[in-house]
Amino acid sequence: MQKAITKAVIPAAGLGTRLLPATKAQPKEMLVIIDKPVIQYVVEEAVQSGITDIVIIISAGKEVLRGHFDRDEALEHLLEKRGKTAELEAIRSLSNLANIQYIYQHEQKGLGDAILCAEAFIGNEPFAVLLGDTIIESEVPLTYELAKVYEQYGSSAVSLQRVPMEIAHRYGVFVGNHLGNKLYSATALIEKPPKGNIPSDLVFSGRYVLAPTIFHHLRNTPPGVNNEIQLTDAMRLQMQAEPLYGHVFDGRRHDVGNKLDFIKTNLLMGLNDPEIGLELREWMKRI
Ligand code: UTP
Numbered sequence: 001m002q003k004a005i006t007k008a009v010i011p012a013a014g015l016g017t018r019l020l021p022a023t024k025a026q027p028k029e030m031l032v033i034i035d036k037p038v039i040q041y042v043v044e045e046a047v048q049s050g051i052t053d054i055v056i057i058i059s060a061g062k063e064v065l066r067g068h069f070d071r072d073e074a075l076e077h078l079l080e081k082r083g084k085t086a087e088l089e090a091i092r093s094l095s096n097l098a099n100i101q102y103i104y105q106h107e108q109k110g111l112g113d114a115i116l117c118a119e120a121f122i123g124n125e126p127f128a129v130l131l132g133d134t135i136i137e138s139e140v141p142l143t144y145e146l147a148k149v150y151e152q153y154g155s156s157a158v159s160l161q162r163v164p165m166e167i168a169h170r171y172g173v174f175v176g177n178h179l180g181n182k183l184y185s186a187t188a189l190i191e192k193p194p195k196g197n198i199p200s201d202l203v204f205s206g207r208y209v210l211a212p213t214i215f216h217h218l219r220n221t222p223p224g225v226n227n228e229i230q231l232t233d234a235m236r237l238q239m240q241a242e243p244l245y246g247h248v249f250d251g252r253r254h255d256v257g258n259k260l261d262f263i264k265t266n267l268l269m270g271l272n273d274p275e276i277g278l279e280l281r282e283w284m285k286r287i
Contacts (some may be wrong), residue, residue: 045130055101168201202248
């Protein structure tokens with residue numbers, strides 16, 4: 001029986017160049033969707049999946065991410081004095097979500113390098129990775145589903161979604177054998193393949209549960225696409241020594257790191273929001 005997955009890495013040190021100038025002084029992970037920053041949705045998914053210890057990878061200038069989860073006694077005191085109980089509860093619960101630590105990635109050398117920064121924190125146990133700029137809407141928390149795959153098969157598992165072939169080149173692409181239900185076993189992984197040469201419409205969707213052997217492979221991974229250390233390349237090395245599973249999930253992935261998806265995310269999640277959903281729907285119909 002595998003030990004439960006209780007640790008997670010949330011890479012949030014990237015430059016967010018696709019959203020400049022919005023992300024010049026503000027991390028993209030702090031952009032607001034309805035009434036919460038993106039990173040809060042990500043941390044909440046981790047916690048709902050049984051994660052108790054989280055390390056957020058940050059870079060200089062992104063300390064505000066830490067401020068969001070740290071306790072703020074002065075603000076709590078003020079809200080208490082003003083009788084704002086709901087707001088007080090919302091603020092307090094943020095600092096009790098999980099044990100959250102922060103590690104700096106000093107140079108933005110890619111997602112793979114960001115994960116390598118967490119090696120000492122993770123140690124020798126399987127762990128989850130949740131991209132800090134990606135929200136997943138699903139009935140069962142996606143990280144929980146991946147953890148179950150890991151616990152059942154004892155090997156790394158990545159979340160997958162199907163996309164139209166003509167946009168698959170923007171993603172890490174997964175090729176594999178269908179094992180039944182939503183499960184695949186990987187035979188090839190390609191980070192952002194060239195447009196005319198797309199081998200599969202299954203792409204990575206921002207959640208992973210990885211065996212700690214990934215750190216060894218990350219250290220041996222040379223820079224790849226965009227001259228960055230790519231997690232996909234390290235997983236390809238790992239796959240030669242141990243199986244890698246892909247899990248196609250039911251739900252929606254919101255990558256808020258580009259303008260169009262950022263706007264779509266606000267609208268789609270807004271439509272489902274109990275407070276503003278109805279009014280937003282009516283307004284959208286009208287315009
Ligand atoms: P992206 O590649 O989407 O982020 O990484 P980016 O590099 O910030 O974006 P652009 O392309 O410049 O607009 C996905 C996640 O991995 C983190 C990002 O912060 C994001 O949450 N990341 C990326 C790191 O932590 N370090 C890196 O070196 C790269």
